[in-house]
Structures are given as C-alpha cells and as structure tokens.
Amino acid sequence: MIMNKKYYILVMLMILLCGVGQNSIAQKGDGKMAITVTSSAFKEGGMIPAKYTCDGKNISPPLKWEQAPKDTKSFALIGDDPDAPIGVWVHWVMWNIPVEVNELAEGIPAVKELQNGSKQGLNDSMRNGYDGPCPPSGTHRYYFKVYALDTMLDLPANSKKKDLLNAMKNHIIAEGSLMGKYQRK
Secondary structure (H helix, E strand, O other): OHHHHHHHHHHHHHHHHOOOOHHHHHHHHHOOEEOEEEOOOOOOOOEOOHHHOOOOOOOOOOEEEEOOOOOOOEEEEEEEEOOOOOOOEEEEEEEEEEOOOOEEOOOOOOOOEOOOOOEEOEOOOOOEOOOOOOOOOOOEEEEEEEEEEOOOOOOOOOOOHHHHHHHHOOOEEEEEEEEEEEOOO
16 A cells, blocks of 8 residues: 555655646647637626617627637637526627638628638527627626637538537637626616
8 A cells, every 4th residue: 555655646746746746638639729819898797888789889809819729721610698588698609710810800791701711600689790799787807719720611601609509519629708888767
C-alpha cells in the first residue's frame, strides 16, 4: 500500500516536471480553445440597449470575436434566451461566416444569405435572421455564442438551432460567448 502511494506521487511529479500540467491536459481533453466575444453596445452581463430589442429597432447588436485557432475554416453563431417561460428561445442562428470575418456590424439584414456567403437560419419566431429580446416579464439573459469550425457547413437556410448543433458536432475547435440582459420597461 505504501509503495503504491509513493509510486503514484512519483508518477504525478514526473508528469508535472515534463510540462504536462492541468492546462495542457484540459486543452487536449476537449480540443477546444476559448474565443473572446465582445460588443461595443454592451458589456458582459450588462443590459442590452433597447435599440436591439422589440422595444426599439429590433436590429442585431454589433459583435466582435478574437483568438480563433489558425485552422478555423468558418464561424457559426447562436443567440438564445435560456430564461424564456417555455424553455430556451432562439433569437439568431448563423453559420458559414467566412474565416476572415471577426465581427458583425449592427443591423445585419434579416435575410437567408448575406453577400459574403454567411447563412441565417430560422429563429423561434420562424423568421430568418435576428429577432431581438422581448421578454414577457422579468429580466432575461441573452447569450451570443460564437463557434470556430474546422469546416464549412452544408445546411439549407430554413435550418434551426438543433440542425446547426447537429451539423457542428465534431467540428467545433473553439467557442466563446457574450451574455447580455434585458427587461422591458
């Protein structure tokens, strides 16, 4: 028994001395890196301005992301509200965002396909493109999740979040999110 403990401690020390610490184990464990997602319209955990909601112009907020891996081939985006009374409400689904794009300007047109080839699927209002926060009561959280993918996706424009998630399986190499809040006045 004592030999086993000594052996275990020796092995752990060797692993640490060889440079295989917790960070490299975690990075190799799921293979995903972190992307930093920001917006000039609101900060992480901050209030989303009414301009980007059903109480305003209902246009998409500006988003920017950094630290995507070099082997990224495209990006995807999912915007949703986990606090909706009927479960998660999807506000935005977008994929095949070109690898050279690292930000979306405010007011992305609500169309199936953008000029740069990005596609927008159906949100839970059954419309292509962005549909802003419109909580029936209380303060809700809205997550804007960006995924770096090792491929382009072959999905029709009427695809939904579940279709996108299925297509992204085994292709996500990095991800990040930005959370904003909104409460109707």
